[in-house]
Amino acid sequence: xxxxxQTPKHLxxxxxxxxxxxxxPRSGDLSVYWYQQSLDQGLQFLIQYxxxxxxxxxxxxxxxxxxQFPDLHSELNLxxxxxxxxxxxxxxxxxxxxxxxxNTEAFFGQGTRLxxx
Amino acid sequence: xxSVTQLGSHVSVSEGALVLLRCNYSSSVPPYLFWYVxxxxxxxxxxxxxxxxxxxVKGINGFEAEFKKSETSFxxxxxxxxxxxxxxxxxxxxxxxxxxxIPTFGRGTSxxxxx
Numbered sequence: 001x002x003x004x005x006q007t008p009k010h011l012x013x014x015x016x017x018x019x020x021x022x023x024x025p026r027s028g029d030l031s032v033y034w035y036q037q038s039l040d041q042g043l044q045f046l047i048q049y050x051x052x053x054x055x056x057x058x059x060x061x062x063x064x065x066x067x068q069f070p071d072l073h074s075e076l077n078l079x080x081x082x083x084x085x086x087x088x089x090x091x092x093x094x095x096x097x098x099x100x101x102x103n104t105e106a107f108f109g110q111g112t113r114l115x116x117x
Numbered sequence: 118x119x120s121v122t123q124l125g126s127h128v129s130v131s132e133g134a135l136v137l138l139r140c141n142y143s144s145s146v147p148p149y150l151f152w153y154v155x156x157x158x159x160x161x162x163x164x165x166x167x168x169x170x171x172x173x174v175k176g177i178n179g180f181e182a183e184f185k186k187s188e189t190s191f192x193x194x195x196x197x198x199x200x201x202x203x204x205x206x207x208x209x210x211x212x213x214x215x216x217x218x219i220p221t222f223g224r225g226t227s228x229x230x231x232x
Contacts, residue, residue, distance in 0.1 A: 002160065002162070004160075033219065033220065035222075042222065042223075042224040042225060043161075043207065043222040043225070045219055045220075045221065048219060056219050058219070090160060090161070092161075092220070094220075104149045104166065104168055104211060105151055105163050105166055105220075106211075106220045107163070108153075108160040108161040108162070109160050110159060110160045111159075111160050113158075
């Protein structure tokens with residue numbers, strides 16, 4: 001168990017709809033990362049939050065947005081869903097934005113499998 | 118930008134044979150390097166990490182990786198494959214000069230183990 005919790009595990013929705021994925025990081029971790037994993041694109045970084053603030057953006061579509069709340073949990077909002085948005089969405093957490101020393105790894109949740117029909 | 122390249126999207130070995138999964142990174146200064154494993158329908162689990170303390174890194178499940186600066190490589194090995202090693206393996210990089218502290222992943226290598 002990595003300590004990172006993602007809900008729901010599975011989500012099936014129709015095109016054009018909006019969904020929210022939730023992530024609770026490991027206790028004490030301030031950084032949260034969101035990744036999208038698909039067969040053709042691999043593991044793509046979407047966005048990072050650190051202690052409530054957006055820190056970095058990757059290949060995130062304008063239809064997607066995220067936020068991190070004061071209790072450090074994070075939500076990824078996906079709207080106007082398309083068939084191509086079907087993928088595994090992972091949340092990961094780490095202690096700091098610029099970790100040094102031994103505590104440098106990101107810990108991953110089990111993922112949310114999104115199916116858009 | 119930092120990146121890692123995993124050579125071979127699929128590697129097939131027999132049970133008991135040597136496992137070698139290749140990873141090359143791009144960075145002028147050694148970054149932090151990681152190997153993760155993903156079993157079907159699960160998240161990524163850290164196998165091992167390189168943080169400049171030692172060039173030969175031992176991880177879980179009998180895996181190890183050697184950091185070679187001259188070759189910009191961080192290949193993953195295991196002397197004897199088990200059926201339970203069948204999974205997707207990802208090499209990742211973080212940090213280094215000019216690099217980002219966002220973990221960046223390779224495309225993954227699927228390890229197939231034959232009885």
